[in-house]
Amino acid sequence: METNNKDKLLKDFFSNYKQEIADNGFTAHVMQKLPEETYRGWIVWIFAAIGMALTFYIGLQSGLVDHLLVLFKHVPVYYIIGGVFCFPLLGTAGFYFSQTKDYHLI
Amino acid sequence: MSNTDDIRWVTQVALLGDKNAFDKLTCKYQSPIRRFFMNLTAGDGPLSDDLAQETFIKAYLNITAFKGLSGFSTWLYRIAYNVYYDSVRAQKHYEDIDETVIDNQHHTLNEFSAEKMDIYKALKMLRKEEQTAVLLFYMEDKTHKEIARIMNCPLGTAKTYILKGKERLTVYLTKAGYGN
Numbered sequence: 001m002e003t004n005n006k007d008k009l010l011k012d013f014f015s016n017y018k019q020e021i022a023d024n025g026f027t028a029h030v031m032q033k034l035p036e037e038t039y040r041g042w043i044v045w046i047f048a049a050i051g052m053a054l055t056f057y058i059g060l061q062s063g064l065v066d067h068l069l070v071l072f073k074h075v076p077v078y079y080i081i082g083g084v085f086c087f088p089l090l091g092t093a094g095f096y097f098s099q100t101k102d103y104h105l106i
Numbered sequence: 107m108s109n110t111d112d113i114r115w116v117t118q119v120a121l122l123g124d125k126n127a128f129d130k131l132t133c134k135y136q137s138p139i140r141r142f143f144m145n146l147t148a149g150d151g152p153l154s155d156d157l158a159q160e161t162f163i164k165a166y167l168n169i170t171a172f173k174g175l176s177g178f179s180t181w182l183y184r185i186a187y188n189v190y191y192d193s194v195r196a197q198k199h200y201e202d203i204d205e206t207v208i209d210n211q212h213h214t215l216n217e218f219s220a221e222k223m224d225i226y227k228a229l230k231m232l233r234k235e236e237q238t239a240v241l242l243f244y245m246e247d248k249t250h251k252e253i254a255r256i257m258n259c260p261l262g263t264a265k266t267y268i269l270k271g272k273e274r275l276t277v278y279l280t281k282a283g284y285g286n
Contacts, residue, residue, distance in 0.1 A: 006272055006273075006276045007272070009276060009279060009280075009284060010240075010244050010272060010275055010276065010279075011244055013225075013228075013244075013275075013279055013284060014225075014241075014244040014245045017224075017225045017245075018141070018245055019141070020137045020141075021136070021137045021140045021141055021144070022137075023133065023136055023137075026132075026136050026140070026155065026158070026159075027129060027132045027133045027136055029159065030132050030136075030159050030162045030163065031125065031128070031129055031132070033159060033163055034125065034128070034163060034166050035166075035167070043121060044121070
């Protein structure tokens, strides 16, 4: 028998027996058996803190901060603080709490 | 649901320990993994489900080891393959399981088994490695490269398993009247 014919024979044979198996609670059973979750969101916070620290340090070293200060001389400083730091922090905190709530619902 | 979904869910599980994401992965892959075990164990449903459960738990515990070099599906089959061979090694009697035991299993434990006798008998003609390779290739539509990764063997060896399995199965199926 030619190789192509053999392949076709086997493909037909196996496709006849290929069937989807219904979940029937299997996934729920697996989820029950999983060990207790450990929240690892702190990794995101550590990287965010390192990133901010690095940015600030490089900014100081290169004089970027001084230039920015000159640029924003006429803008009230609390606008800058609010825009640059508070908004992303509040956004991340909001995301964190919404996720935490989700975990407890499982 | 694409591979992009898989990567997103794996990232959520690995970084945030998000069980919801793992639930979606399990739901998506339970059928192919359980079918894979069902065929390897000649239709032993309870054993297949136990092995599948062990596979998913191991995947969850080791998900940070998934590097994304292959698809999540290939990685999961790799774990399933290891779980199966660990089980075979631990319980040698599965190697020598006789027809009577299989018949009993088919009539009492598995609702689909009676009509699937042919595939189990056909697979019994093959060596374990050939069974695995042939099932992955013809039933689960994996490529040669993916099968080599799953079985952790060189590409040429995986191809040889499939080729030898194909030859033996063709002879058996032709004799059984399938080629006519």
